[in-house]
Amino acid sequence: MLEALNDFLSGKLLIVLIVGLGGYFTIRSRFVQFRHFAHMFTVFKESLRGQAGQLSSFQALMLSLAGRVGAGNIAGVGIAVTLGGPGAVFWMWVTALVGMASSFFECTLAQVYKRADGDGLYRGGPAYYIQHGLKLKSMAIVFSVLLLVTYGFAFIGLQSYTVTHSLQNAFAFDPSHTGIVLAVLLAVTFIGGIKRIAAVSDLLVPVKTLAYIGVTLYVIGTQIEHVPAMLETIFKSAFGLDPAFGGLLGSAIVMGVKRGVFANEAGLGSAPNVAAVAAVKHPGAQGVVQAFSVFLDTFLICTCTALLILLSGFYTPGFEGDGIVLTQNSLAAVVGDWGRVFVSVALSLFVFTCI
Template sequence: MLEMLNDFLSGKLLIVLIVGLGSYFTIRSRFVQFRHFGHMFSVFKQSLRSSGGQLSSFQALMLSLAGRVGAGNIAGVGIAVTLGGPGAVFWMWVTALVGMSSSFFECSLAQLYKRADGDGLYRGGPAYYIQHGLKLRWMAMVFAVLLLVTYGFAFNGLQSFTVTHSLQNAFGFPVQYTGIGLAVLLGLVFIGGIKRIASVSDLLVPVKTLAYIGVTLYVIFTQIDLVPGMLVTIVKSAFGLEPAFAGLLGSAIVMGVKRGVFANEAGLGSAPNVAAVASVQHPVAQGVVQAFSVFLDTFVICTCTALLILLSGFYTPGFEGDGIVLTQNSLAAVVGDWGRIFVSVALSLFVFTCILYNYYLGENALQFLLGKSRAALLTYRGLVLALICWGSMQNLSTVFAFADITMTCLAFVNLVALALLIKVGLRVMRDYDEQRKAGIATPVFDARKFADLDLDRDAWPTAPQAQASSEAIDGRLATSHR
């Protein structure tokens, strides 16, 4: 029953919602992900600046990449290619293109409706913009519960199982001791709160990402003469025009979209929770940065994994095995046995940062539901660590199937909320675009122009310097219009 329900929800309904509403957001925004593509790199450069004790835009980006860049980029791509053939990669690209607009709006709205938590930091996400944007407290609570169950508990147990068994296969480490060691390391990070989680992500995410991209690019460049032909095969297979993969057309679309969604998480409602913590001048700036992270996740990292598999010579149509084994063996076929060890170590880093990300999503949902309860927070941390130890020794396939269903429900609630708030999102986007058109390199958000919205004045204060900047911007806009 779980399998049938999961197949309908995540294999059909979610695909229609993600692609359909992503396309709708793309058209309504006048293809924002294409218009701002070059601008993404300059905003990313600006995000490196310090925020005076608050979390910077770059730290929020690294924290979101901690979740986006995970096992899905290794195992997920392997599964997509195994079941859907090379054409699945093309449909992953399509999903990412429309998903960039969904991520843009959900993260911009998370910034717009964020709340100051009284400790100099911010909280936000879909639960917050549902409550304060749509005035639907019950719907916001449903989202928060689904987020807590899916990411805070279920996915953390699954990630623990994945990494401990990968290390056992590569090095022979007993899973029970690996699970305990993992729980201890994570506990040391958890007790430092969001700042320590962000600091660790700052360190590990660039290291794991660059190391993985570097090794896969080495494999690709050693066979660069085969890359153009493989790219043609990917496109032709996506439309059933490649004879060897013609029978996989339906699977290519389904697996490409499904694995693409789960790899980059655009539209699922998870990334906005970490996008909201950043201190930025304008909500849209974080939306642009997070759209860039979808591009990086799918077009760079997932594509590197796909080309690694397809160029290795190990993969053949009808391959039977899991995604991790396929990726490990593909790398080993080119560089030798150390390739299997490298994939295992890379997966361990990916999973470690993913658990940090999942933990914070659950903590954010918990605070939304119960407020700043120290007892509730400590209980939550204890349960997560216990689940990590237990999950390291258990096959949680049934739990994962249940989590897939709750995550699809999570995405459904979030996408409906985005559709209902699209006018607000477009309004904030136009404010940003008008300032850039007037020649303002770093647009500034003026909360007075949005006095009709339920915004937190502590999160978006109209300080004297902000008011002066706003007046200067108004002058430039008036000159521009004339």
């Protein structure tokens, strides 16, 4: 019964709510994420400047990317391709496109209804605009409790498991030892409060992201002649038109949406808590920045992982194994054994900043 309920909530209902509401926001806003796409780069440049004593919009973006870019971008994409075939990548893109609209509105609302605390920093998020906007304090409390349980236990547990499993596979590290080291490093960061977390994110997020993208682009470059055919396979299998993946149409849609949501977190209510802390001239500016972070997360990082797997020659239809091992072995098939080490180190940084 629990398995059937989980399949329903994370399958059909998830697709209807996330993609459906994202599509609704897209249409009602007259495709805000496309109309303001070029403006995203201007706002991103302006976000580098902040007010004294306040977190800048750029720092909020780095915090948001730290939360979005985690195990889902490496292991999650591997799982999507394993269970849904190459077509899952297309549905991840669709989820991100409509998710950009969801992220724009949830993060703009976080700015509209944020409140300043005693130390001069802002606090906000879904609980704030549910309480102050909808005037439903009880619902705000329920949302806060569910968010704390989900991210405080299930989400962190999944992220931690992924990195310990990765390091065990690459270095034969004892998972318990990895867990202890991770807990200590996180504790040192958390003690410094939001400003230390922002400082760590400012340093690690650009480094880990650029390094990972650089290595995956190298792999894509070595197989550049196969990219057009692989993109064709992605589009064909997304609609069940590729004979090799014809039976995976339903799985492609479900896995693409599920892993897309897990990777970019658009519409889940986590990013607005970070978006609210930024000092901006207009609430919509932070909405634009956060929509841009969804684009970076899915269309850049997740796509790099997907193409790495599909172009490596290691992946074959019917592959049985977990996502992180698939990604590690795919990179190793192109660059040698150090590829497994690189993926493990990259995943460790992704998970650390994500938690």
